[in-house]
Amino acid sequence: MSVCFRLLAPSAAVSLILVSSCSIALAKPSKARERATPAKVSNQTPPAPPPRRYFPDKPIQPLTPEIEAQLRPMDSFKECTSCPEMVVVPAGSFMMGTPANEPDRFKGEDPIHRVTFAKPFAVGRFAISFDDWDACLADGGCGGIKGDDKFGRGRLPAQGISFNAAKLYLAWLSKKVGRSYRLPSESEREYFTRAGTTTPFWFGNTITAQNANYQASTPYGGGPHGPDSKGPAVVDSYPPNPFGLYQVHGNVFEWTEDCFNKRYNEDTPTDGAPWLEGDCNRRMARGGRWDWSANMVRSGYREDGLVDGYGYSFRVVRTLNVP
Template identity: 30%
Template structure:
């Protein structure tokens, strides 16, 4: 019986997206190999949070798997972290975070009315290869992208993220030599120009939505700089930010489709990574990928070079939500890059890996899933919108 269990665990580990340093040498694999199995996804979830110092990570596991195999360990870890947490001074007691169902919009009794966006100046500017988001809130606008494969920056309003405007061309999506979920590699013809965030949505940008009494606060992040990528956000909560941004800007913001995301991540290349077929340090935020790196949190957005489309942190940093519902393979996937929104829509696709994984997760084709209502400290997002 023990031999049977051991063999099962070894087979499971071979398809589990756990950090390589957490696995014995005999369990290490190259690449992310998730299969559409509830048991495998539970183990992947647990492996991603088991060393966390955030109570919310274990609560997220319990929300997804209240009777899971690691439920008792998660509850014990929560008790230990709460017991070790410093007590707030008596003169300024900490206000407990209000627990609300994912996707529930907070009350807006004191919410200021959103101001209409200023008219765009219709300027098109080249997008820089590196750098951080502009601090002056300057406006950049590209009403339409240029020829296929070209790039320009745009900014719809003062609080809107800087985006790259892309005129797409056909490309090969997926990977026949990696995980089964990335197969089959197939041609996708994106016909509609679209814009996608140059950076992931930042803590500062999210907090602007919080101050408008639309987005929930995230006490789990603590007091972190505004230029860090926003994370610990569920798919449902990302929708709140997108709706608020659409109200403020007057533009139809959304998450990118999975095909748009991969097209943008590849940056016009056909290699495993946008920089080539071999992992190289200094190109992405992940464990072993070079400085700056910390196990506790990702570095500020724009800390690493941008890809050929001028987009930062597509590989690593935080996993990014996309519009699509989860499918275990690409069989039957749309060929025009539209969102695949039938099937298991309780689970949504996340792309790109995170700073806690190693370089084998940084492939432009890497994909995984999470429950749309569940927060996880490694999950964030970037915005997109169509330009037609």
């Protein structure tokens, strides 16, 4: 049985609706940690996204409480001209981690456990680009970065951002808009990468150079060989996943808020909160890179880096005040 995610219905009369067809509805998680028997990995077709609505139309400004309360999954908004475009991700539940029979997995990706998000939240449609970073730099909120911009700037992802530098950008953005922007937790990052799917990639069991930006000469899961990437791609390259998010696999590693832990255990948060225990001089990163092999751009792959390391980018998240 494939694991589906669930959306909390906007009407108080209905407690939840299932978005994808499943033979058994998801059970309400208990307070005890829930573990899953590894399921057989199968090909699956992601659900078609609902129509997109944009808030606000004109002018671009911070969301009012009234507009924020109207947001639905897949809606998008920008709260200033130089702000990242945000997409509303649904509330729901998913199984975090990878099954024992997933090819080329690592021990740090288990045990599988259920994580539940009580409310929707907003995620940057794209990784932070050089254009985004340069707006902060020009406004005095960010400093220079040891970015690898030999490939260009503009809409390419801003690379070479340390965890601490990402925090400066988030502080600038939060002050500019008057709303709190933050890094995703590691569980949020895997949840919105999978977007309701359970396969190694949101698009299925295998990956090709047409799906993502990675080292395609190393095939995965019986997939084909392809040409290696020559560098990062602009942030709106490749098709978006079912949540409407671009390049959640490959291109650049993205920071999360979580401290480094070798594998999940009984202390791992199951409510979507960041795991702030462990080695906090190292933080978890997700997504993979344009010059990394296919097994390291999977949905469940975990990487860590020093907080002052410079090989990363990031994607912003905003908590929403919605029913």
